Amino acid sequence: MATATASKRKVRINGCVSAAQAAKYADVDVITAYPIRPYTATMMALAQMVANGELDAEYIVADSEHSQLSIAHGAASSGARTFTGSSGVGVQFAYELYSPISGSRMPVQMMIADRTLDPPGDFGSEHTDALSTRDMGWLMGWSCDAQEAFDNHLLAFRIGEDPRVLLPQMVCQDGFFVSHITSDVELPDTSQVKEFLPPYKHPYPLDPRHPVSHGPQIMPEQGPPLQLERARAMEGSVPVIDQAHDEFARIFGRRYDAWLEEFMTEGADVVFFMQGGHAVTARYAIRHMRARGAKVGLVRLKTIRPYPTDRVMESLSKFKAVGVIETNMGLGSVSSGGSLYAEACAALYESPERPLVLSFMAGMGGEAIVLKEFYWMTNKMLEAQKRGKIEKRTHWVGFEE
Amino acid sequence: MPAIEVDRQMLPMFQSPNQGARFYNPELPETEPFVPGHRTCAGCGPSIQYRMTSKASGDNTILIGPTGCMYVANSSYLCTPYNVPWAHTQIGSAGSFTAGVAAAYEAMIRKGKWKGAFPNIICEAGDGAAADIGLGPISGALYRNHDCLIICYDNEQYANTGIQASSRTPYGGMTTFSPPGPMVPEAKSLFPKDLARMMAAGHPHCYVATASVGYPIDLMNKVRRGLNHKGAAYLMIYTPCQKGFVYETPRSIDLGRLVVECGLYPIWEWDPARRAYDYTFRPQSMRPVSEYLKLQGRFGHLHAEHIANLQRFANEQWTMMGVELPEALLRATNAENLANMESAEAAAAVAQTV
Numbered sequence: 202m203a204t205a206t207a208s209k210r211k212v213r214i215n216g217c218v219s220a221a222q223a224a225k226y227a228d229v230d231v232i233t234a235y236p237i238r239p240y241t242a243t244m245m246a247l248a249q250m251v252a253n254g255e256l257d258a259e260y261i262v263a264d265s266e267h268s269q270l271s272i273a274h275g276a277a278s279s280g281a282r283t284f285t286g287s288s289g290v291g292v293q294f295a296y297e298l299y300s301p302i303s304g305s306r307m308p309v310q311m312m313i314a315d316r317t318l319d320p321p322g323d324f325g326s327e328h329t330d331a332l333s334t335r336d337m338g339w340l341m342g343w344s345c346d347a348q349e350a351f352d353n354h355l356l357a358f359r360i361g362e363d364p365r366v367l368l369p370q371m372v373c374q375d376g377f378f379v380s381h382i383t384s385d386v387e388l389p390d391t392s393q394v395k396e397f398l399p400p401y402k403h404p405y406p407l408d409p410r411h412p413v414s415h416g417p418q419i420m421p422e423q424g425p426p427l428q429l430e431r432a433r434a435m436e437g438s439v440p441v442i443d444q445a446h447d448e449f450a451r452i453f454g455r456r457y458d459a460w461l462e463e464f465m466t467e468g469a470d471v472v473f474f475m476q477g478g479h480a481v482t483a484r485y486a487i488r489h490m491r492a493r494g495a496k497v498g499l500v501r502l503k504t505i506r507p508y509p510t511d512r513v514m515e516s517l518s519k520f521k522a523v524g525v526i527e528t529n530m531g532l533g534s535v536s537s538g539g540s541l542y543a544e545a546c547a548a549l550y551e552s553p554e555r556p557l558v559l560s561f562m563a564g565m566g567g568e569a570i571v572l573k574e575f576y577w578m579t580n581k582m583l584e585a586q587k588r589g590k591i592e593k594r595t596h597w598v599g600f601e602e
Numbered sequence: 603m604p605a606i607e608v609d610r611q612m613l614p615m616f617q618s619p620n621q622g623a624r625f626y627n628p629e630l631p632e633t634e635p636f637v638p639g640h641r642t643c644a645g646c647g648p649s650i651q652y653r654m655t656s657k658a659s660g661d662n663t664i665l666i667g668p669t670g671c672m673y674v675a676n677s678s679y680l681c682t683p684y685n686v687p688w689a690h691t692q693i694g695s696a697g698s699f700t701a702g703v704a705a706a707y708e709a710m711i712r713k714g715k716w717k718g719a720f721p722n723i724i725c726e727a728g729d730g731a732a733a734d735i736g737l738g739p740i741s742g743a744l745y746r747n748h749d750c751l752i753i754c755y756d757n758e759q760y761a762n763t764g765i766q767a768s769s770r771t772p773y774g775g776m777t778t779f780s781p782p783g784p785m786v787p788e789a790k791s792l793f794p795k796d797l798a799r800m801m802a803a804g805h806p807h808c809y810v811a812t813a814s815v816g817y818p819i820d821l822m823n824k825v826r827r828g829l830n831h832k833g834a835a836y837l838m839i840y841t842p843c844q845k846g847f848v849y850e851t852p853r854s855i856d857l858g859r860l861v862v863e864c865g866l867y868p869i870w871e872w873d874p875a876r877r878a879y880d881y882t883f884r885p886q887s888m889r890p891v892s893e894y895l896k897l898q899g900r901f902g903h904l905h906a907e908h909i910a911n912l913q914r915f916a917n918e919q920w921t922m923m924g925v926e927l928p929e930a931l932l933r934a935t936n937a938e939n940l941a942n943m944e945s946a947e948a949a950a951a952v953a954q955t956v
Binding site for chain 1: 605661662663664666673674677678679680681682684685686687688689690691692694695697698699700701702703705706707708709710712713715716718721738739741742745746
């Protein structure tokens with residue numbers, strides 16, 4: 202049984218299936234599943250591919266998310282390319298494993314379709330699930346549609362498995378808005394993927410012919426070098442990420458900026474700063490407002506780990522006001538809103554031209570951010586620009602005049 | 603590309619020069635996958651077991667060590683005593699990490715990414731990892747029938763963290779989480795979880811057995827039977843802990859036999875082919891539980907009634923194995939025929955000073 206070869210074609214699929222397709226094209230060896238909405242559809246698709254013989258992989262129905270990640274850890278440690286995923290509280294149930302996996306430098310790939318935590322625990326998308334793990338040493342970024350999700354999964358395998366990086370990857374997409382909305386996705390020719398993604402080869406797997414020990418206990422003074430090494434791996438991934446995106450553009454013909462997407466920022470006074478699927482609505486709203494004279498644009502954060510600090514500073518410093526759309530909970534945080542605000546402000550701190558920064562709590566509970574709300578937020582930014590100062594740091598959109 | 607067939611090893615059994623292959627065999631393999639120089643305590647039962655297990659398994663082996671004393675004491679300061687690949691995993695990940703290793707080798711061999719015979723994949727989980735925090739994932743690994751051997755080295759407590767009660771700590775066992783006091787004179791008031799039987803009952807397609815460091819050849823043969831079994835196997839091994847049981851260091855192996863002779867650790871096998879228990883293992887003699895208890899400080903606080911409770915528990919085990927109880931053991935279930943531990947009064951005072 203082997204992975205069937207496929208040639209380039211266009212299909213209409215949702216974000217979940219798109220992620221599953223990427224795992225299939227990457228010819229993963231071990232898949233670990235545990236059901237939780239909305240990411241489950243990815244694992245359903247993979248189960249069918251394995252059942253059909255389209256993909257030769259061990260498909261393991263784990264007994265929990267903690268086990269999912271532990272199985273993935275064991276499989277990646279043995280030299281297998283490993284794919285897993287989760288949503289919402291499932292992401293958190295596995296929390297213990299995030300640091301051990303990055304600490305042992307195992308490039309496990311995890312697909313996240315965001316879901317609110319409990320409460321409210323509804324099926325809607327909030328980024329808090331994945332963002333709460335953002336400092337655990339995983340490469341992390343959000344896709345805004347099914348095509349980008351497919352591409353980001355392939356990119357993440359190549360970046361994470363690069364011997365200069367060897368870090369796990371969380372490839373995130375908004376639950377429902379991306380995971381369950383179908384759109385056109387171009388699936389590549391298998392030969393293109395072969396050219397782009399070399400086989401996974403960990404330098405020190407658990408192999409009886411070359412015995413190694415993974416993860417022994419250490420003394421406190423042996424800790425700092427290990428931690429520094431992991432930090433360096435994260436920093437060292439920056440040029441690898443750029444290089445991978447160049448190669449991706451050459452082979453697949455789709456060019457992405459790895460770090461930021463700027464949309465209609467030319468001549469803009471105020472911009473939204475956000476990540477994920479709501480950017481699709483934001484683009485539409487911005488086109489509409491631009492046509493009516495508002496100088497508004499969008500800067501979309503594509504990779505949050507490693508955080509493109511200099512790029513964010515360089516980009517956001519060009520504007521008068523920045524509205525951070527959070528879609529995550531940072532209870533009691535710097536802005537008493539979400540967690541993106543603090544990082545954006547920190548990135549801007551050394552800039553000689555700091556814009557005003559507002560934090561918008563929008564899309565909470567997985568609600569759609571509707572056009573009307575984008576217009577309202579734009580007004581808030583324009584008012585702040587006119588006034589020369591912000592009215593307050595955090596606005597709960599939909600709860601204010 | 604056609605799938606490549608997975609080549610699995612069959613390890614021969616050790617023969618029986620004496621005592622039904624239990625005590626001694628001069629022709630053990632020379633290989634030492636678990637080498638000396640680690641930091642375990644003198645007389646450490648789990649590490650004696652570790653050496654026997656890895657000797658039986660040989661060099662085509664991968665060891666997995668969830669957190670526990672066999673992780674911490676063996677792998678200190680970035681050094682490890684393993685001549686075969688070994689990986690640490692989280693205390694609750696014994697079954698799941700091991701399943702991942704087994705799944706990886708299934709896929710890699712089948713897809714031609716790794717060439718060679720399927721390795722012996724052995725997980726060494728303590729009783730805290732196996733009976734408490736990692737119970738679900740181990741059950742998952744057994745249920746899914748990954749080709750691996752999961753061992754619970756049962757020292758009946760969380761030893762690495764300074765002796766705390768686990769669900770395997772026997773009734774009457776003193777630990778820092780189950781100290782004796784006027785309200786709880788027996789210290790641990792619950793009887794241990796019957797973990798091995800739970801694994802056999804719930805996963806009847808698996809090879810399941812109990813063993814003790816007191817019977818090394820039996821132990822090593824069970825390791826090999828578990829490895830030869832195609833699919834998941836589970837082995838629970840009695841491994842005394844000098845630090846927690848509080849006994850004279852050279853008596854580890856004696857305790858390993860006494861615990862069986864006193865009926866507190868039934869030795870059996872679950873045969874997945876026949877779907878039946880094999881209770882044919884018999885120790886050389888049967889003894890009252892007090893002979894086992896009196897060697898250990900952790901039982902030093904027990905009163906006659908507690909010892910009688912433990913004898914009743916032991917008698918139930920004998921009965922379960924189909925052994926007829928001699929009169930002396932029946933009499934020992936009556937507290938009137940027993941005495942308090944000589945140290946009981948002193949032990950109570952010690953507990954109060956902690």
